[in-house]
Amino acid sequence: MLNGGFPTGHVVLLLGPPGVGKTCLSLQFLQKGLDQGERAVYLSLEEDPEALQAAAGEFGWPLAPAIKDGRLKLTRLDPQDANNSLKRIRSELPRELQAFAPRRVVVDSVSLLAALTSDEGERRGILFTLTRACRAAGATTVLTAEADPLHPEVSRDGMSEYVADGVVVLGPTEDLPRHQAGLALRIVKMRRTSHVRTRQPYTIGPGGITVDAKAVNFGAF
């Protein structure tokens, strides 16, 4: 769909409601890099590292060896612990990312950054700081975000799509002719890249997400 994956150095937003596989696709993106011997960082605001490792293990991607090798850092940022998390994002993380120089970074999910402050300008600042640090480190970055329930192709925070070079919308669909509920994704934007614009069905299975590149889903999200 993308002629060879997410473009190097891009910040790509995976947007969708809960349960559509954003975390799964993030882990798949990470694992692809680990398989190639790359260094990677997973910043989790949602799930704790043990739960993530368990989820990845279910898909057949054991993370422990890469953590042990020092090639993978699973970092938990607790949205409840706003002071600490803000401090980390503003001062320590940019330095850590610069020093570690990961090829791939995941931030899951940026929607929870909203919990760190009620000031909208400050929230925008945090998101910019974080994505700037990922870009500066030379990484290709995946951000996940919750979609606005009323507008499935818009993020709930209304700003994540603007810091991203690419946006992939994921959501449940109904294949009306066959009366089957399923999942589909659409690449809404991918700067400097030619890409498919149709909505493609996908499944979540033992090896992660598989996109059916041939079938087109003509329904609505």
Ligand SMILES: Nc1ncnc2c1ncn2[C@@H]1O[C@H](COP(=O)(O)OP(=O)(O)O)[C@@H](O)[C@H]1O
């Ligand atoms: N090992 C697995 N095999 C098949 N499907 C799975 C597996 N683990 C999770 N899923 C599916 O993935 C969904 C959750 O995906 P997840 O990436 O956590 O979603 P999100 O991050 O968008 O909330 C579950 O609802 C389930 O349908």
Ligand SMILES: [Mg+2]
């Ligand atoms: Mg998730």
